[in-house]
Amino acid sequence: MRFIPNTDQDRKEILEFLGIKSIKELFKNIPEELLLKKNLKIPKGFSEIELVREMRFLSEKNADLEHYSCFLGAGAYHHFIPAIIPHLMGRSEFYTSYTPYQPEASQGLLQTIYEFQTLICELTGMDVANASMYDGASALAEAMIMAFHITGRKEVIISRTIHPEYREVVKTYAQAKNLKIIEIEYENGITSLEELKRKVSDKTAAVLIQNPNFFGSLEDIKEIERIAHKNKSLFIVAIVEPTSLGLLKPPGELGADIVVGEGQSFGNPISFGGPYLGFMATKDKYMRKLPGRLVGATKDSKGRRGYILTLQAREQHIRREKATSNICTNEALCALAATIYLVSLGKEGLRRVAELSLQKAHYAFEKIKEIDEFEAAFASPFYNEFIVECRDAQGVNRVLLKEKIIGPLELEKYYPELKNHLLFCATEMNSKEEIDGLVNILRKIK
């Protein structure tokens, strides 16, 4: 076995040292009736050659965005990943390490997490950010629970313009914690302010919105913030397409109490839905209510700067049932990719990625809505995703697939009332030629 260095001779020596005859004796504490008498019924082992062949064969049964054009986003975005990211992520000192429990032997990773926390604070306009969460959806659910811990209130208001999968995750967590979820409808592609005003009350722990929302539209954050805070509810903003923060005002400047989001767009491959990384940031006054790992700067005995996991009294391994969350392992390596991405792009680069995504999406939108069969669904301003209505959404995607284009999301899957509505996405990866090609195909669909 190539991953087990012990030879028969090694095993013999160890058994002799232990004073036993066979490895079997080491399992004597397991009741005889539980010991398996036969091999497990799983496929026999492969050599590396066979393994690579088999796995390549399996991988090639999937379509991939290196061979298809993509106008699909909806929570998983196709952005450019500079070569230095996979290259640096391949440093095995990073990826083969555990959570940095021994800080002096983990300064590399701890410093990158401290840098990540700083970057997330800057992007979101918040005071403090944690080391990462599982993904955007579970980060939103944890933010809801944090709001419950802070306010003691048991109702949560959630806009229907939040990513449907995020809403499902929030509902699952709410059910476990016995919290009540109230959904708010949308009007013209954004959260209905009228309905929100009616439903927020002194029982509301938090108001949850997404910006840009699932339809790509920009919410009226300032007004929602006013409604939430008037009732002393917390205001939670989810950012699912974080490149938008290259252009958009940070939620912290608009009064958000907790900002969560999905960091996949920052240098992480789309990878059939994971691993991604959630991020979570809040105000200083709620710092001790944050779930997850936090890295702080400190000094050694000679005054040298170093980094360490801190404020652990919030966490499960110390606090057990009274912890702010049960989270332990998070997504450190994905956060490292995001960190390298953000510092490589810098202020100009991130703004540029956002501008390119914005311009290309608007170009595609203008061209598509010129076609008779396609109509803009909403009039709200949007970032890089937009909705058009057509005659036969499934038919559109069937045609696009034949041309090796992964087409827009058919919204009916999540919103039954939006039959034949398509959610398109564009990023810096979509060239003009590609968009023109898409429009030409759409034009021919009757």
Added chain:
Amino acid sequence: MKLIFEKSKPGRMGISLPDCDVPEKKIEELIPKNSLRSKLNLPEVSEVEVVRHYTKLSTQNYGVDTGFYPLGSCTMKYNPKVNEEIAKFPGFKSSHPLQDEGLSQGALELMYHLEKILSEITGMDGFTLQPAAGAQGELTGLMMVKACFEQKREKRTKIIVSDSSHGTNPASASLCGYESITIKSNERGTVDLEGLKRALNEDVACIILTNPNTLGLFEEEILEITAIAHKKGALVYCDGANMNAFLGIARPGDMGFDIIHLNLHKTFSTPHGGGGPGSGPVGVKKSLVPFLPKPTIKREKDKYSLDYDKPLSIGKIKAFYGNFGVMVKAYAYLRALGPEGLRGVAENAVLNANYLMKKLKSYYYLPFDRTCMHEFVLSGKKQLEKGVHTNDIAKRLLDYGFHAPTVYFPLIVSEAIMVEPTETEPKEILDEFASAMIEIAQEAKENPEIVKTAPHPTTEGGRTPVGRLDAVAAARKPNLRWKKLDKREI
């Protein structure tokens, strides 16, 4: 070492982006002016500076590829390189989670077979791959427990955990609105059957046990435990963090466990990434299958699809389908090993642990002196007599070039030192580690100062970039971000 922000210089950039090839509109025409940000203080550094910065940082980090990493309960085994390469195949790395199912047959097939293999290994009837880590797996498992009793209209409010359990167990119970009851271990380090019987009644929804437990001991009375739990109508959950101990030897399903989570980033060799991404699949017995998170993967002839039609499902606990990239690596590992390989993993992991335990037990106090499974727990209490704490021993090990074991856990052993060598270490490394531990025990007697002041940084002939860091100061006055970034326009 400087932060990347301290290396910033206006005008530098680490990436080149194309010009905009579509007709550009003024940003203000597309986005209302009051929604636009006024400043973005990200650092400005060139590509080569970024590469040097993070390469240098990587050299200040200890991983399994650097050396022995005996962190108990974490199963820090070697991460096969071929799996990293496989996960980068375009069909795995670059497929969109919402693309048509017909375009994702390879991914669905892989997940379907991974579920089947994990079911066979654990003796369970169904699996979900959605949880992102062990703790989320626990939460998922307990959500299913809750849903199951709600469906039966039984009101049960309590969860029993052992005093040697992982902190995530009671924390997950709280997230599900359950009250945790902690039962004491007996003098053999395992569950006290009488104590368990006393705690067990019709209010108890579930007992969470780690097996082998966090002392590295097999719960010998596991069949009695699960039988009495079931008699009271309670379910039994297996924290599968320690599954490495009996892969192919015995199965939690056969022991009477109803639910188990696995940590693919422990037992199944996927790298831990410095704190994730992990993956925490959950397996259940037949009666709980309807409650699994949705979607599940369905196979009809040779066509795979996602099945959302699950009326009793607890719902989703993560967007999309879980940490797919991690699943790819675990699946590749399982296919490389096969049944004999898996059994070899457990045999050698247990052999190595017993070898190290015997080598160390005359130098460090061993509270439970009996055959261990894949790990064992020592106590530093002999060394404490000279004022040397377990934390000092851990730090001194860094000077010797080893990562430290898990310390101060489980909570029931004072000054605990929890050692898990794994099967991927050669005997020579175990010998070197034992020698280091023995020398440190000697130092603790003769020269305790050198242990108490460890680790010694490179400037003092040691191996770490800094000396022992002040954890108390860090928590008292938290500095969680680089503040100067706010003040200057970079």
